Amino acid sequence: MKIKILLGASAALMLVALYMVFIFVPTDAETGVIQRIFYFHVPLAWIAFLAFFIVFGCSIMYLWKRDKKWDVLASSSAEVGLVFTTLFLLTGSIWAKPVWGVWWTWDSRLTSSLILWLIYLAYFIIRSYISEEGQRARFAAIVGIIGFIDVPIIALAITLWRTQHPGPVIFEGGLVTEMVWTLIISIAAFTSLYILLFNYRVLIKQDEDELNRLKALLRR
Amino acid sequence: MDNLGYLFAAFAVIWVGLFAYILFLAQKQRQLRHDIDWLKETLKKEVE
Numbered sequence: 001m002k003i004k005i006l007l008g009a010s011a012a013l014m015l016v017a018l019y020m021v022f023i024f025v026p027t028d029a030e031t032g033v034i035q036r037i038f039y040f041h042v043p044l045a046w047i048a049f050l051a052f053f054i055v056f057g058c059s060i061m062y063l064w065k066r067d068k069k070w071d072v073l074a075s076s077s078a079e080v081g082l083v084f085t086t087l088f089l090l091t092g093s094i095w096a097k098p099v100w101g102v103w104w105t106w107d108s109r110l111t112s113s114l115i116l117w118l119i120y121l122a123y124f125i126i127r128s129y130i131s132e133e134g135q136r137a138r139f140a141a142i143v144g145i146i147g148f149i150d151v152p153i154i155a156l157a158i159t160l161w162r163t164q165h166p167g168p169v170i171f172e173g174g175l176v177t178e179m180v181w182t183l184i185i186s187i188a189a190f191t192s193l194y195i196l197l198f199n200y201r202v203l204i205k206q207d208e209d210e211l212n213r214l215k216a217l218l219r220r
Numbered sequence: 221m222d223n224l225g226y227l228f229a230a231f232a233v234i235w236v237g238l239f240a241y242i243l244f245l246a247q248k249q250r251q252l253r254h255d256i257d258w259l260k261e262t263l264k265k266e267v268e
Contacts, residue, residue, distance in 0.1 A: 032223060033223055033224060033227055034223035034226055034227055036227055037226075037227060037230045037231075040230070040231070040234055041230075044234070083237065083238070083241045086237065087233065087234050087237045087238070090230075090233045090237070091230045091233060091234060094226050094229050094230040094233065095226070095230065097226060098223045098226050193238075197241070197242070197245070200245055200249075201245065203249070204245060204248055204249050204252065207249060207252040207253065207256060208252060210256055211252055211255055211256050211259065214256060214259040214260065214263065215259065217263060218259060218262065218263060218266075
């Protein structure tokens with residue numbers, strides 16, 4: 001039921017976001033039509049940060065309480081976060097090509113974002129290599145906590161170092177009202193989608209646990 | 221208008237990526253539910 005409500009909300013918000021991105025919002029006078037990637041690229045980046053923040057919080061809770069529930073939540077958020085981080089890196093690269101003339105450059109914002117993706121990847125590599133459940137959750141939680149250090153580095157990269165990446169236009173009043181509203185609706189749509197996928201992933205993990213419990217019963 | 225191809229590519233990447241992930245999850249859940257049902261049936265038969 002909860003999943004169906006989330007699915008409906010996500011679909012409705014996404015339709016509104018698509019309408020606003022392609023019809024409602026004016027074309028940027030400086031960069032033209034390609035700037036519309038912004039309304040998806042920024043929400044994807046926001047979800048990547050949010051997902052890793054949830055991993056961070058749930059990992060702390062796991063190490064504190066040693067309750068498996070927190071490991072399930074952390075690993076579910078990490079998986080969805082990995083998908084969103086991949087999409088955020090790919091859309092950034094596609095946007096960079098016509099604007100900067102290259103698909104990729106070792107700029108501080110881009111490099112720190114790639115490191116975030118590699119941290120997520122390492123999180124799952126560690127999980128797949130450790131078979132003992134408690135040890136796997138413990139090691140993954142440590143990576144989840146340490147890895148979060150990269151998020152403020154990405155956020156501050158555009159102010160701390162010289163970078164090709166655009167500055168914080170949202171907070172400096174560089175967007176007209178329609179652009180701000182389109183961005184807000186798009187962020188809401190992607191946040192809703194993240195909550196939906198996160199809940200769905202948690203449900204699947206619960207099914208995996210149920211399957212393991214039944215297998216253990218059959219072995220007796 | 222020259223950049224429309226890049227715009228299309230970016231949106232295609234997003235939607236193909238998201239749909240592929242959703243399909244992966246749905247397939248995984250279907251398989252799990254199938255295995256759970258099969259194990260429950262097997263356990264029930266063993267008890268009987």
